[in-house]
Amino acid sequence: MPTGRVLQSTGSWYRVLRDNGETIQCRIPGKFRLKDIRQTNPVAVGDVVDFKMNEDNTGHIEHIHPRTNKITRQATHGRKGEHVLISNIDQGFVVQSLKQPEFKTGFIDRFLLTCEAFDVQAKIILNKIDLGTEDDAPIVAGMMDVYESLGYPVIISSIHDPDSIEGLRAEMKDNVSVFIGPSGTGKTSLLNYIQPGIERPVGEISGFSNKGKHTTTFAELIPLEFGGFLADTPGIREFGLVHFEPAEISLYFREMKSLREECKYYNCTHIHEPGCAVMDAFQEGKIAASRYDSYINMVESVEDEKHSTGSRKRRGK
Numbered sequence: 001m002p003t004g005r006v007l008q009s010t011g012s013w014y015r016v017l018r019d020n021g022e023t024i025q026c027r028i029p030g031k032f033r034l035k036d037i038r039q040t041n042p043v044a045v046g047d048v049v050d051f052k053m054n055e056d057n058t059g060h061i062e063h064i065h066p067r068t069n070k071i072t073r074q075a076t077h078g079r080k081g082e083h084v085l086i087s088n089i090d091q092g093f094v095v096q097s098l099k100q101p102e103f104k105t106g107f108i109d110r111f112l113l114t115c116e117a118f119d120v121q122a123k124i125i126l127n128k129i130d131l132g133t134e135d136d137a138p139i140v141a142g143m144m145d146v147y148e149s150l151g152y153p154v155i156i157s158s159i160h161d162p163d164s165i166e167g168l169r170a171e172m173k174d175n176v177s178v179f180i181g182p183s184g185t186g187k188t189s190l191l192n193y194i195q196p197g198i199e200r201p202v203g204e205i206s207g208f209s210n211k212g213k214h215t216t217t218f219a220e221l222i223p224l225e226f227g228g229f230l231a232d233t234p235g236i237r238e239f240g241l242v243h244f245e246p247a248e249i250s251l252y253f254r255e256m257k258s259l260r261e262e263c264k265y266y267n268c269t270h271i272h273e274p275g276c277a278v279m280d281a282f283q284e285g286k287i288a289a290s291r292y293d294s295y296i297n298m299v300e301s302v303e304d305e306k307h308s309t310g311s312r313k314r315r316g317k
């Protein structure tokens with residue numbers, strides 16, 4: 001049976017790249033949809049699949065190879081469960097722009113947490129640096145310092161700076177990479193410069209809200225001519241967490257992970273308890289305020305999620 005990698009999924013069709021370079025439009029059997037009801041998409045972009053060829057040159061996916069990793073987020077539009085954004089990747093780039101729209105550390109931190117949990121190497125892109133003024137320099141330096149001191153590389157880029165594009169190409173060569181970020185941050189624009197000729201549509205920024213208009217609608221994995229793959233994904237407003245317990249969150253904060261053991265209480269939430277090593281470190285300035293804010297915000301949203309699904313269950317009885 002031929003094997004291939006899923007480049008794009010549009011709901012009913014999956015475009016699969018065969019090992020011989022051909023792309024085949026494939027469908028999936030209904031049983032896949034039922035197998036894991038917690039997932040809204042049974043086959044994800046990046047999956048390696050075995051498929052049978054039909055007479056009309058379309059394919060029928062029979063088997064999904066085990067995923068080496070994945071990035072998931074909470075399903076949207078009121079649907080329960082998780083949506084697999086991408087699987088089998090070497091590195092995930094969270095794409096933010098300095099302005100239009102302004103970068104959000106909360107988004108970055110949720111992405112980083114998910115990558116820690118799913119074993120994905122994470123990097124940060126701060127795009128549209130050309131829109132910065134002198135006043136922005138300390139903000140950019142502060143942001144870089146927070147993340148680089150934790151071991152997360154921060155790449156500063158602009159579509160108007162060919163050197164930064166060349167730098168991104170070097171990062172991506174021979175790797176499977178993905179761009180994830182809010183709408184309008186320039187994911188597709190960067191892709192168009194990284195791989196000239198691809199010319200995927202890019203959007204405008206609304207003058208009123210400074211936000212993008214969700215131009216990219218389906219995730220697409222693109223084979224790079226210099227080696228490797230890059231997945232462009234639709235912009236997401238919030239990076240919703242799935243299946244995390246409140247007590248787990250600090251395990252995936254690199255600066256908190258080892259401190260946890262020094263807290264007085266084994267089940268310390270690091271929010272209000274006495275003798276908390278994490279809060280001490282925060283007060284001593286060893287944990288960035290923006291990171292600690294994100295931490296509290298994530299614990300609260302995971303708790304809210306737990307309570308709301310709990311009450312839904314109770315009502316269902």
Ligand SMILES: Nc1nc2c(ncn2[C@@H]2O[C@H](COP(=O)(O)OP(=O)(O)OP(=O)(O)O)[C@@H](O)[C@H]2O)c(=O)[nH]1
Binds near residue numbers: 181216
């Ligand atoms: N000044 C400046 N503008 C940029 C840069 N990169 C992208 N843009 C502009 O930002 C707008 C949005 O770019 P897109 O590439 O469509 O953004 P996206 O992240 O793919 O957005 P979605 O597909 O909606 O998620 C376009 O008008 C681009 O020209 C940059 O480095 N500098």
Ligand SMILES: [Mg+2]
Binds near residue numbers: 187188189235
């Ligand atoms: Mg786009």
Ligand SMILES: [Zn+2]
Binds near residue numbers: 264268269270275
């Ligand atoms: Zn604590």
